[in-house]
Amino acid sequence: MSKLPTTSLDRRRFLALSAGAALGASALSACAASVDEGGGSGKGGSGGGGRTTLTVMSVDSEMDKKTIAAAEQALGVKISYLGFDQTKLNAMLASKNPPDVVRGSGATDTPYFAARGLMADLDPYFAKSAALKVSDLDPVNDLWRYDGKTQGAGPRYGMAKDYSQDAMFWYRADMFEAAKLDLPGGTEPLPYDEWLDLGKRLVKRRLGKVKVYGMNAGGGNTAMFMGMTASAGGRLFADDLASVDFSSPEALKALRWYLEYAKANIGPSPVNPNPDGWDWPTYQANRMAMASDGYWFGGMIGGDAKIAEVSRLAPAPQLGSHRISPCFGATGYWIPKEAKNKDAAWKFFEWYFGGQPAKDRAGSGWGIPTLKSLHPMMPQDKPYQKQAYTVQQKELPYLQVMSVTPYTQVTALDAVINKVLPGAVRSDRSAGKVADALNSQMNNLIAKGKELVG
Template identity: 25%
Template sequence: MNLHRRGTTAMITMALASLLVAACGTSPDGSRSGGGGSQTTLQIWDFSAEQVKFHKDVAAQFNKEHPNIKVEWRSITQADYMKTLPLAFQSNQAPDMFYWNATGLAQLMDQKWIRPLSPDGTVPADFTKRWPDGSFLEGINMQDGKTYGFPFSENLYWGSGYMFLNKEVFQQAGLDVNNPPKTWTDLKNACAQIKSKTKAECIAAPTKGVDMQRIWFGLISSVSTDEFFDFKTGKFDLTEPSQVKTFGFIQELKKAGYLAPGTNDKNFSRQQFAANQAGIFFDGTWMPSVWASQGFSSDKYVVAPRVDPDEGRTGAAGRGYDDNKYWVSSQTKNADAAWTFIQWMTDPDGYFVQQYYKNAFGTLSYVDNQKMVSDPALKQIMKIGGAPGYRVQLPVPLLKCPDIAKSKAYVNAMARNPEGEWEAMSEALVSGQSLATTGAAIVKQRQAALEEELKKEAAAGLKVSMDCYTFPDWEYTKDYTSDMYKG
């Protein structure tokens, strides 16, 4: 996301400023309004619109158990959130805790947005044992021995790359929803039948900005890697043959009229699917709760694996260590209250967890998901995601080169035109050009930035190089295991 975008109109700026004042709830002297003497007000921000009621219930229950702490949990639309949160930090009005997964630990620390989870920076063993071994790593959620983050969503089932089929549309088209398309050709054949026999669109595929990731991740993950960087070759890969071929297939679908027309965002496309106006939608683990909030229950659709190229699956979705999503703000004056809430929130048997699963919001990293998940759609997602080779552990440069924890080269390379890949895709989809052509500039820019910065850091004494980012022995369909790292 571009956190430094300029040229915002005065009207938008004023609206965001008003939102900040309303959200921050400060008293005339600038202190947090606690609403009652010694009561501390803990402000948490995110952009999960479908979880508003859940968060309200969570806040009420936490306050019941901790009367001296009042939680104000606010959700802002995602597009506004990506602008509002940086503005809040710039104006020294940031919340006490916030949700953020657009960048990782290194950039958050560089921006001075975060502080350790606990007041003194250390966390007890009875906290970290809630997670699988290896969940807390220097450079991922720890820095200089202090813990800054914790894995929230688990990384086997959670993520994009699932195909949702609308039962009513499939029935109208004379298709068997329990025999879903398995290959690219199957998908085109199903679309042809939906287009000829129903009034519905075949695929509700948002193509507006980053929302294009829905269909992109639903296809590319079966071809190579769902990252814009290939850890096998050590190169930004948008213009590589596998990526170009996959995007070419999306262009084929569009040309044939199998993608819903218009440049739509994810919300429009989701509603289109839920209104039986489209037969197929590609997205992630979070969708059962999104559709439930729209009154579209899981008995009205089926979850299927993503489709593979006709020649068979040659790639997999990646599993990483980047599921640290809730952070404590560097501007908080309520570090003790934040730490109390985090421990309560991550209690595997606590209220937050029980209600999270009751509402089918997804899968958590500190919980036995096989035991807790009851929603049939989520159960199917777990069955699909847990199949061997559907998601694989990505190589981690940090585990190969510990000094990567101090490097800013990759973060800075990704910060160059953050939405560049999606802009290249949008241009190619509109113009009909090859992705190899529209994506060339962003790939060249990122690769040069990464290599040049690594050379500077190495000259300054860090043990880093392009070798840290290159794993030639990795196969896209297999986990890169700990024994494969060279010491």
């Protein structure tokens, strides 16, 4: 995740600490080049004893000393670990000396980097792999595909390590019961208006200040608005992905809803960020009734038996009749086109995504496995795990790939939202005027990026 204060993003994007820095001019000025055919030589830097040195840019929680040691032993390579830093990554890509393996978000990174010819085409590797069979890939991995026009089609440029359908939400059954409210169902999703009404009824205030959030509806970021707009039957991005339109009836409906949520001050938003920085401390401290976090949040819940006893998972709310339950992250790894050790990087892929690390993640409850064959390993022993598993399995068919623009990084678009919304709420600006401001500023960024891509 990039940041937690005002967003209900997953743990992985929080830990990434990604920035919205643009790529160096040398990388941006060229039009998208043909992608690598997967025939990396496997030659590159050597570690001690002549071993290949594999440079992996990741985060400490995923590539700790224990994991690095296991990878080195399993693969017979030396791992050179780099902490994820977007600015440093952009500079390395621009100088054609990138890491061999890079952590990223399939949902938001794929079109941007693939359109610039910076990602290796992994289809030839998948075609030959016994460990990672295309037929076994969960559909979420389509977020790592891009054919030059559409996300979800074309070559595979990476793979998710685990995922959640991030618009789903967890709720505290004890708080519902105390308020004499019916518990949300596990099959039929709530309409957004009903969900908002529940949040208003669950909030608790003292002396005009919120003591218990009724809900966290999400950070009002680009991905969230894409999902809401799609649920209403529309699209936030134009067909050519070269512009956004918050003024369409469907997107305006989503914007009006979020503005009402923010003005009601019943949960964190860009206007009033959560002082705790993210949902878990607040939820655990009995100060949040509903948290818009996907299946992965169960990994946190499982660490507190009292909280686990009263926690339940619910389907993603819907703004319209087109049911959708998106993934906003699909966090995983990709191999740069200019990587020096592609063959060794692919061996890391097979071990990390198809070997023991993948099995360990599957049984942890921290995310949905991205190999279908590992789904049965998701934990179901405890009552809250069984409830979450049942709800999650029924939600899987509603996963849908939504294409983001390749012309600017989504973090830059999110920054526009975080800039516009607070003033709009405080001044009680109309949704139409907010939409105009978002369209103007976002489309200016997209247009400048399109000029550089070619």
